[in-house]
Amino acid sequence: MVGMGAADWAADLWRRGCERLATELPEQQFNTWIRPLPPATVAGDSGDGLVATLKVPNHFKRDWIRRQYAARIEAILTELAGRPTRLELALAARDAAAAPASVAAPAMPQPHQPAAPAQAAEPSAALRPVVNTPTIVLPSQAPASAKHRINPQLTFDTLVPGRANQMARTAALHVAGAPGITYNPLFIYGGVGLGKTHLIHAVGNALLKDRPDARVLYLHAEQFISDVVKNYQRKTFDELKAKYHSLDLLLIDDVQFFAGKDRTQEEFFNAFEALLAKRAHIIMTSDTYPKGLVDIDERLTSRFDAGLTVAIEPPELEMRVAILIKKADAEGTPMPEDVAFFIAKNVRANVRELEGALRKVLAYAKFSHKEITITLAREALKDLLSIQNRQIGVENIQKTVADFYKIKVADMYSKKRPASIARPRQIAMYLAKELTQKSLPEIGELFGGRDHTTVLHAVRKIGGERQKNSELNQQLHVLEQTLKG
């Protein structure tokens, strides 16, 4: 290690740990869960050991990694570092955005020990808010970074309604019609790319249409964190108050990013109370429901839940078809229904991916001067389809589901009936039907020679429950994402 800095040492430790994990885990699991993570930072703990901190992008990944891999990662790092190494999983708030007051100084490592890289005291330029002046943000002012501004394209008109967003859309329409009265705050949660940002922009746009002088601000939680950091450094908290406490409608995206940022949480709490007291409306989004938020003060999470909390679910097939048809129309290239069904059946993860697939198909048709047909769509999406076909087999599904619910893979074929086994088995059957081309009898065969009616029962049961039980739906969503790599 001579000549190697502490940060390099940590990066090297993590790299070697990853190499080991890559040999132990199935490739697809490694690629899905471990490879995308930024290198762990490592610091000394208060005793003789080390603490390796891994930043994970969201709550689900954090839980999954904790359940499936944390113990093994700790064991590997302990062995490689030659000292007891504990693993911490932190929700990523895109690095530099840590509010300084909330950052506890890490136990200083000895010279020969690895050190955590210094926390940046100030957010990087990329994270700084684009506009720092108070506060009214109108569509006409929209600058280059649409992420922090109301985007005039994201309206209720361009949002396709469906069962998946029915509750959230109804609540959002209600708030747009009578802000500050009921459902305050409105808390919208769901997985990535499902339309949360679109929906809250739609409320902002609707209110501005009715009341062009309304003081509306949309921002991502990271921008709020950056504002707190900046004002903390300049000791200009009055400015922060002036900016946030004077709004009529505050739309704030991805509040899970507040995790672990105590000072930010305090300021947000103040803004929150001030806005509610003057009957301004607050709409928040997050990747999980308020009680599922980690490292956020309970005082805040209980307030998040005090108005109305609604989920946005992944869209079902018909809704995906409707979205494709509407977006293709908006591009001036009508899409035949059979092609829309073909794409929607193959792209299920979320609306953002659906849009990506649509763009590919439209571009392919344009450049090849061909009509939009299933053959053309198959050709345009061939990479995506081949990845899916390669990766998703029934065995893979059985293994992933068994891992997730901590049962043995053998139980997928066994005749055992306890619910703790039968339910994961039904979930695996459901996913096998959803994600592969296998018929019901074929799936039954692969699940220990079961009858096709057993599979059909499982498919219907889990499919039906999924519509009503958002926890199950989230779990299925995670499993689908994992299986698709």
Ligand SMILES: Nc1ncnc2c1ncn2[C@@H]1O[C@H](COP(=O)(O)OP(=O)(O)OP(=O)(O)O)[C@@H](O)[C@H]1O
């Ligand atoms: N129901 C819908 N109708 C039309 N477009 C939609 C719908 N839902 C989502 N979209 C589109 O899908 C894309 C992703 O949506 P959006 O950015 O709102 O997702 P999100 O839930 O905020 O995701 P993230 O958590 O990743 O920010 C956007 O282009 C959005 O306009």
